[in-house]
Amino acid sequence: MLATGVLSMLLLGDGLAINLLLAAIPAALAAYFAGRAAERRVGAWSLVWAVGCLGLLVVPALRDADWPSFLAVVSAVALGSLALNGGRTWAAVLLSPIGVFNALVPGPVWGWRGLRERFGGARRGVGVGLRALVAASVLLLVFGALFAGADAAFASLLADLMPDASVTGGPWHLVLLASGLVGALAVAHTAAAPTRWDRMAVPAGRPRNRVEWALPLVLLVVLFAAFNAVQLAVLFGGYDAVLEKTGQTYAEYARQGFWQLLLVTVLTLLVVVFALRWAPRDGAGDRNLVRGVLGTLCALALVVVASAVRRMDMYVEAYGLTRLRVSVVAGELWLGLVIVLIMAAGVWGARWLPRAVAASAAAGVLAFGLMSPDGLIAERNVQRYEDTGKFDLDYARTLSTDAVPALDELEEPMRSCALRVIAGHVREDRPWYATSLGQARAADILRDRPLSPAADGAECGGLAVRLTTR
Incomplete structure (x- = not known):
């Protein structure tokens, strides 16, 4: 934990690159040892989340652009919190990122108590540790200065490796030291005493009658099918006929439809969520009805996703690519992947779905950063x-x-x-x-x-x- 604070103080003051990963590695080790001391077992999914968290922190080391790096760091915090707290339900996946922030105050208190217990509660023990650190620092400083004076190549190597720790940025260095130390304590405390979000009980929705539940969705499926019939004609080369009928230009047709279709994709996911909550659950017939109606709706929604992506491609051909356009296309493609995962969950069960959606989001952010937008x-x-x-x-x-x-x-x-x-x-x-x-x-x-x-x-x-x- 102290190493995390020191590395944060020495490395993070000049911007973010590989230094963020270097400061995070000792914090990850602190979490591992704290969890092991608390007799927590490292599960396979926790290891996946931890590796994903560190992998996302590589993005700032590769890309100078702030926006993919920001997405990667935020996603890394979320994955790291999920690795510390664990869980497989939607509540755990959605609320786990809060767990580390809840430990920002209890973490330092827990660390201080542990330090006093480690030294038997005696001031003498703390003084011994401090004196050892001072002695080591003096020895390294004296002999390092002598070696640097004896060899110019070694002096140059030390100058390249040593961070800037000048007194001009003293207050800022202290802030970075405190931030790194508090963050590492919060991470370790969470690993030792995680919040069990899986235990949060989410009441099931009241099942509806078949007709009450199915009729609105069937009509929505019919509407999707009619719209997609036109889209398939357009996707297979019917642009000229459509543009002649609408009186729009090539770019106007693409720009007008993309945002509406993006909203349609988001709303479709919300419809599926609430439909599953209120779905009839009396027997095998109800389960087959739910799978059939929602599976058809999801399949038609994938055509909407393809149409939205194609429209944006048309718009880019006319006006060029921008950050907003590449971002919304990436978001639309991820929503399409979520729809595919929901369809798979309808066949093989949904127990794995929350973690699969979280993993797909993290993988998408990582791929987005690595491709250099x-x-x-x-x-x-x-x-x-x-x-x-x-x-x-x-x-x-x-x-x-x-x-x-x-x-x-x-x-x-x-x-x-x-x-x-x-x-x-x-x-x-x-x-x-x-x-x-x-x-x-x-x-x-x-x-x-x-x-x-x-x-x-x-x-x-x-x-x-x-x-x-x-």
């Missing part, structure tokens, strides 16, 4: 420029350094105009542990191929106007 956006838009001559230069400037490899393929002066703002975000003064792979690659590219000084503000502004009016 900003790099994908830049690559797709550069390809669109080569095909159509259209390019949103102003939007390209808002991307992170992850987009530099793709934007580097542009011709001059567009390359320099697109990279000039992004190049200002490349910081070569950051230490290794706070530099992402995206930042390092961008620095290498810009060092090997400097920006053209001829591409000034006036020329870039005129270029952006010409590209917009094409």
